[in-house]
Amino acid sequence: MSDTTTGVIPRLDLRGRTLGLRELRAVLPRAEFDVEAALGTVRPIVEDVRDRGAAALYDAAERFDGIRPERLRVPTTVVEAALAALDPAVRAALEESIRRARLVHADQRRTDATTRVVDGGVVTERWVPVDRVGLYVPGGLAVYPSSVVMNVVPAQLAGVPSLAVASPPQRDHGGWPHPTILAACALLGVDEVWAMGGAQAVAAFAHGVEDGADVCDPVSLVTGPGNIYVAAAKRLLKGVIGIDAEAGPTEIAVLADDSADADHVASDLVSQAEHDPLAAAVLVTDSPALAEAVEEALVRRVAATKHTERVATALAGRQSAVVLVDDLEAGLALVNAYAAEHLEIQTRDAEAVAARVRNAGAVFVGPWSPVSLGDYCAGSNHVLPTGGCACHSSGLSVQSFLRGIHVVTYSSDALREVGGHVVTLARAEDLPAHGEAVLARHPEVEPGS
Structure with missing residues (x-):
C-alpha cells in the first residue's frame, strides 16, 4: 500500500490488499475535526448567553462578527425589503428549489x-411535531439561502407550530444576516429571524433570550449545519435541546470505473472542495487511467475556479485522495466503510451498484446526478451526516421534527387477560409494585396466567 501525492490531490493505492472494516476506517482520508477540543472555547460563550442574555449576544456579535447589530431580531420590514430587492433570477431559482423540496418532503410525513393487540387492547402510535425549533443558517465563507430551504421546508411539513431562523450578522449588510438569506425566509413565510451566529445562537435558542420587547422563546430542537463551534455548542447543550447532528466539514466520495467522464468527476470534486479548506473530496476507482485523467482535469479546474486557494487547500489536505482499488467490489466495501455525506456512483449499471450502498447521507446515481443538484434543486435534503456518521444517522427530513408517542388503551377485560404475565414479569425483575398496580385493579389475577 502506498501513499503518494500528485501535486493536486494525494493518491492512496489499496490494490492487492484485503482490508477489513477496522483497517479501512484507519486508512481512509478524514479531516481533523475535534469537537471535543472546541468545547473549552465554547463553554464560556454558552454560559455567558445563559447568564447575561441579550447583552452577551451583542458582545459576541461585536467580537466574532465585527459588528454590533441594532437589534437581535430582524424587523419584518428588513426581511420584506430583502425579498423586494432580490434578483428575479435568484428568486425564481429559490422558488423552484422550494417547490421541489416540498414535493419530496410531503411524502415523508408519517x-x-x-x-x-387483543379485543379491548389498542396501541396507537401518534406522530407529533416538536413545539418549537431553532433553525441555524451559517454565514461564513459562503451564503446559504439553500440551507434556509432545507431546514424550513421539512419543519413546516411536519407541522411545527413555531420556528425561528438564526444567521450571523454581516458587517456589509448593516448588521443583519445576508439579504439573500432574509429573502429566502420571506419566500417561506418565516417572520422570526435573528441576527445571531455561532455557538451563541445555539445557546440563545436553548435558553431563550429577551431583548427589550423582542423575545426568543427556548426551542425544543436545533437543526442546521455550522462550523466546529456550532457543533461543539450542540454537543454541550444536547439534553437541554434536541439536535439534528454535529455537522463537520462537507464530503464527497465518487465511486467510478473506466466508463466515467474524468472531467465530470473532477468538476464534482472541485464543487465540494470550494465549500471549505477542510472539505473532503475522495475518488474511489479501479481504473488507473481514470485516476490519471481526473488528476489532470483537476489541475486545469483548480487553476480556473474562482476560489482557487480554498479548493487547492481542500484537495491537497489529508481529508482528500484518489483511492485505487482492485475492483468495484472492493470499491463498494470502501465507500460503505467511509459512509460519505455525499456519494456519487459513476459506473456501468450505476443503479444496480447504488442499490448495494448501505452507508451514505445521500447517493447520486449516474453521470447526470451531480451533488450540486442535490444541494439546490433535486428535491432531496442537503443537511446530511458527515464524518462517517451516515453509518448510523440520516439526513434532515420531516421525521427529524416529529416524535412518535405510543397511546395505550386497554379495557378491564383486556388487562385481566394479560395481568398474570405482567405480575410474573414484575416479580422476575424484582419490581413487585409494578405487579401490584395490576392486582389493585384485578385482585383475582393469578401470576403466570
Missing part, C-alpha cells in the same frame, strides 16, 4: 398507526 401517519398515525393503530394496532389492535
Whole structure:
C-alpha cells in the first residue's frame, strides 16, 4: 500500500490488499475535526448567553462578527425589503428549489398507526411535531439561502407550530444576516429571524433570550449545519435541546470505473472542495487511467475556479485522495466503510451498484446526478451526516421534527387477560409494585396466567 501525492490531490493505492472494516476506517482520508477540543472555547460563550442574555449576544456579535447589530431580531420590514430587492433570477431559482423540496418532503410525513393487540387492547402510535425549533443558517465563507430551504421546508411539513431562523450578522449588510438569506425566509413565510451566529445562537435558542420587547422563546430542537463551534455548542447543550447532528466539514466520495467522464468527476470534486479548506473530496476507482485523467482535469479546474486557494487547500489536505482499488467490489466495501455525506456512483449499471450502498447521507446515481443538484434543486435534503456518521444517522427530513408517542388503551377485560404475565414479569425483575398496580385493579389475577 502506498501513499503518494500528485501535486493536486494525494493518491492512496489499496490494490492487492484485503482490508477489513477496522483497517479501512484507519486508512481512509478524514479531516481533523475535534469537537471535543472546541468545547473549552465554547463553554464560556454558552454560559455567558445563559447568564447575561441579550447583552452577551451583542458582545459576541461585536467580537466574532465585527459588528454590533441594532437589534437581535430582524424587523419584518428588513426581511420584506430583502425579498423586494432580490434578483428575479435568484428568486425564481429559490422558488423552484422550494417547490421541489416540498414535493419530496410531503411524502415523508408519517401517519398515525393503530394496532389492535387483543379485543379491548389498542396501541396507537401518534406522530407529533416538536413545539418549537431553532433553525441555524451559517454565514461564513459562503451564503446559504439553500440551507434556509432545507431546514424550513421539512419543519413546516411536519407541522411545527413555531420556528425561528438564526444567521450571523454581516458587517456589509448593516448588521443583519445576508439579504439573500432574509429573502429566502420571506419566500417561506418565516417572520422570526435573528441576527445571531455561532455557538451563541445555539445557546440563545436553548435558553431563550429577551431583548427589550423582542423575545426568543427556548426551542425544543436545533437543526442546521455550522462550523466546529456550532457543533461543539450542540454537543454541550444536547439534553437541554434536541439536535439534528454535529455537522463537520462537507464530503464527497465518487465511486467510478473506466466508463466515467474524468472531467465530470473532477468538476464534482472541485464543487465540494470550494465549500471549505477542510472539505473532503475522495475518488474511489479501479481504473488507473481514470485516476490519471481526473488528476489532470483537476489541475486545469483548480487553476480556473474562482476560489482557487480554498479548493487547492481542500484537495491537497489529508481529508482528500484518489483511492485505487482492485475492483468495484472492493470499491463498494470502501465507500460503505467511509459512509460519505455525499456519494456519487459513476459506473456501468450505476443503479444496480447504488442499490448495494448501505452507508451514505445521500447517493447520486449516474453521470447526470451531480451533488450540486442535490444541494439546490433535486428535491432531496442537503443537511446530511458527515464524518462517517451516515453509518448510523440520516439526513434532515420531516421525521427529524416529529416524535412518535405510543397511546395505550386497554379495557378491564383486556388487562385481566394479560395481568398474570405482567405480575410474573414484575416479580422476575424484582419490581413487585409494578405487579401490584395490576392486582389493585384485578385482585383475582393469578401470576403466570
